[in-house]
Amino acid sequence: MxxxxxxxxxxxxxxxxxxxxxxxxxxxxxxxxAAVSNDYDCIYGxxxxxxxxxxxxxxxxxxxxxNTLDLYALLIALGIDPEKxxxxxxxxxxxxxxxxxxxxxxxxxxxxxxxTQFKDKSARYGANVSVGLFDYPVLMAADILIxxxxxxxxxxxxxxxxxxxxxxxxxxxxxxGPVLKMPEPLIGKAGAKICSLQDPLKKMSKSDDNPKAxxxxxxxPNVIMKKIKSAVTDSEAEVCCRExxxxxxxxxxxxxxxxxxxxxxxxxxxRGKGYGDxxxxxxxAVCATLEPIQQRYRELITDKAYLEGCMARGAExxxxxxxxxxxxxxxxxxxxxxxxx
Ligand code: TYM
Numbered sequence: 293m294x295x296x297x298x299x300x301x302x303x304x305x306x307x308x309x310x311x312x313x314x315x316x317x318x319x320x321x322x323x324x325x326a327a328v329s330n331d332y333d334c335i336y337g338x339x340x341x342x343x344x345x346x347x348x349x350x351x352x353x354x355x356x357x358x359n360t361l362d363l364y365a366l367l368i369a370l371g372i373d374p375e376k377x378x379x380x381x382x383x384x385x386x387x388x389x390x391x392x393x394x395x396x397x398x399x400x401x402x403x404x405x406x407x408t409q410f411k412d413k414s415a416r417y418g419a420n421v422s423v424g425l426f427d428y429p430v431l432m433a434a435d436i437l438i439x440x441x442x443x444x445x446x447x448x449x450x451x452x453x454x455x456x457x458x459x460x461x462x463x464x465x466x467x468x469g470p471v472l473k474m475p476e477p478l479i480g481k482a483g484a485k486i487c488s489l490q491d492p493l494k495k496m497s498k499s500d501d502n503p504k505a506x507x508x509x510x511x512x513p514n515v516i517m518k519k520i521k522s523a524v525t526d527s528e529a530e531v532c533c534r535e536x537x538x539x540x541x542x543x544x545x546x547x548x549x550x551x552x553x554x555x556x557x558x559x560x561x562x563r564g565k566g567y568g569d570x571x572x573x574x575x576x577a578v579c580a581t582l583e584p585i586q587q588r589y590r591e592l593i594t595d596k597a598y599l600e601g602c603m604a605r606g607a608e609x610x611x612x613x614x615x616x617x618x619x620x621x622x623x624x625x626x627x628x629x630x631x632x633x
Contacts, residue, residue, distance in 0.1 A: 300332060300333050301332050301333070301442040301443060302332065302333045302334075302335065302439055302440060302441050302442050302443075303325075303328055303329075303332040303333070303334045303335070303441065303442070303443045303444070303445060303478070304334070304335045304336070304337075304435065304436055304439050304441035304443075304444055304475075305321060305325055305336055305337075305444055305445050305446060306336065306337040306338065306339035306342070306382060306432075306435055307321065307322070307337075307338065307339060307363065307367075308338075308339045308340075308342050308343045309338050309339070309340055309343055309356065309359035309360045309362075309363045310343055310348065310359070310498055310499060311359065311498040311499065311508075312362070312363075312366075312498065312508040312509055312510050313363070313366065313498060313508070313509050314486075314496050314497065314498045314506040314507060314508055314509065315486060315496065315506065315507040315508075315509065315546065315578060315582075316447065316483075316485075316486035316487075316495060316496035316497070316506065317447070317498070317509070318370070318509055318581075318582075319480075319482075319483035319486050319545075319546065319549040319550075320446075320447030320448070320480065320483045320484055320485065320486055321445055321446055321447050322367070322370055323370075323480075323483065323549070324445040324478060324480055325367075325370075325372060325445055326370050326371035326372055328443075328445065328478075329371065329372050329373065329376070329377050330376070332442075332443070333377075334372070334376075334377040334378070335377065335378040335380075335439050335441070335610065335613070336367060336372055336377060336378070336379050336380075337379070337380045337381065337382050337385075337435070337606075337610070338360050338363050338364055338367070338380075338381045338382060339382050339432075339435070340356060340360050340381060340382050340383045341382045341383050341388065341389065341431060342382070342428055342431065342432070343356060343359075344356070344424065345422055345424040345425040345427075345428050346413065346417055346420075346422075346425060347417065347420050348499075360381055361593075361596070361599060361600075362593065364379070364381065364599055364602070364603060365589055365592040365593045365599055366509065366510075366585070366589050367379060368588075368592055368599075368602070369585050369586075369588035369589035369592055370509075370585045370588075371585075374602040374605070374606060378606055378609045378610050378613070379602060379603075379606045380603070380606035380607050380609070380610040381603055381606070381607065382435070384603065384604075384606075384607035384610075384611075385607055385610045385611050385614060386611070387438055387610075387611060387614040387615055387618045388431065388434050388435055388438060388614070389431070389434075390618055391434035391437065391438045391614075391617070391618050391621060392427070392430050392431040392433075392434035394621055394622070394625060395430050395433055395434050395437070395460055395464070396427065396430050398460055398463050398464050398467075399430050399433075399456075399460055403456060403459060404426060404427070404429065404430065404456070405426075407429050407452060407453065407456065408452060409428075409429075409449065409452070409453070410425060410426055410428070410429070413425060414426075429453045429456050429457075430456075430460070432450075432453050432456075432457065433453075433456060433457035433460045433461075436454070436457050436475050437457060437460070437461055437472045437473070437475070437617065438614040438617045438618060439610075439613060439614055439617070440472070440473035440617060441473065441475045442473065442475065442476065443475070443476055443477075443478045444475050444476070444477050444478060445477075445478040445479075445480075446477055446478070446479060447479070447483070447484055447485060447486075447495075448479055448484040448485045449485065449495055450477075451477055451479065454475065454477045457475060458474060458475065461473070461474050461475070462474070464621075468624040468625070469624075471617075471620050471621060471624055472617070472621075480549075482545050482548045482549050483545060483546075483549045486542065486545060486546060486549075487538065487542040488500060488505040488506065489504060489505055489506065489507070489519055489520070489522070489523040489524065489539075489542075490502055490504055490505040490523075490524055491505065491524065492523075492524060492538035492539040492541070492542045493538055503519075504519055504522055506519075507519055507520070507578060509582055509585065509586070510586055510589065511582075513579040513583070516575055516578050516579050516582070517572075517575040517576075517579070520543070520571050520574050520575035520578060521568075521571050521572070521575065523539060523542075523543060523571065524539045525537075525539040525540050525543070525567050526539060526540065529566050529567055531544070531558065531559060531562035531563075531565070531567070531570045532559050533555045533558075533559070540567075543570065543571065543574050544558050546574055546577075546578065547570075547573065547574045547577055550574075550577035550578055550580070550581045551577050561573075
């Protein structure tokens, strides 16, 4: 490694192409991806391998391909420069799956069984639960460890998976010496868990059956206003952050992330006003945040050749970089060096 790059920290994160990202994805993770992208060596990816762990795209594989391109464009639109950072599609970088297989053999069945997201999703998909869904966090550990990531910007729902990656890292290094770098989560305070607009005890999710529960990053302004206005609150008509006021707390978190205002400032701004005024202000702040991204996205998505060129370069750079850790790991576990034809 060059001395000048030694001090630069590496940031890595991925997002699944399950659908258009929500405001939760944006405020919880993607906003932070863009915010740190000039200060660190950032590696970001579209986690399409993760997206086939559930049956969603079995009937319509073309939809997965479309979602992948759309998401790739959206990531550029929100401020990630593919010339400065590595922006790749996971299935185009074969080293991730290779490392995941090896790490499987250093992951205990018991610890993988404790993952709450697996428990939730397997309850939802019943008889259709795949081994891939169970193995999902190990692939995620491989995504992180293969680049020696220092920081991983994620929402709170991915914290347990990050902990697992840390445990796997520790176990592997305990056997073979310091091969893998220990990653740290980067979880923002206000946006770490943006909740459903209809059930503020649940996280906002792009796979929610009720579209009123989430704001999609590509929703039109009038749709955003409607969804925010119909958000569940309470009967107190008091804008303040307090335990039990889950709906209001959630809207305050959204407003705070979009405007940079603190909870105290927000409470002062809406003292003596009702939820109508508050919701209008939240909706407008969300529209103002998303509008420039939407506009840039609309331009980019028409240029498929440009996007596919970026993808190819991203895959090549990611493969080259990740090969280093994979080679070290393969040597350590006792494999023959790759055969050269
Ligand atoms: P995914 O695609 O579900 O979500 C992408 C990112 O958005 C965050 N997020 C949220 N943050 C706040 N509030 C919400 N309501 C909300 N919903 C989602 C997620 O925490 C995530 O950071 N397994 C990952 C993708 C992945 C990954 C990785 C992440 C694959 N490999 C390696 C980091 C490192 C996932 O399904 O995220």
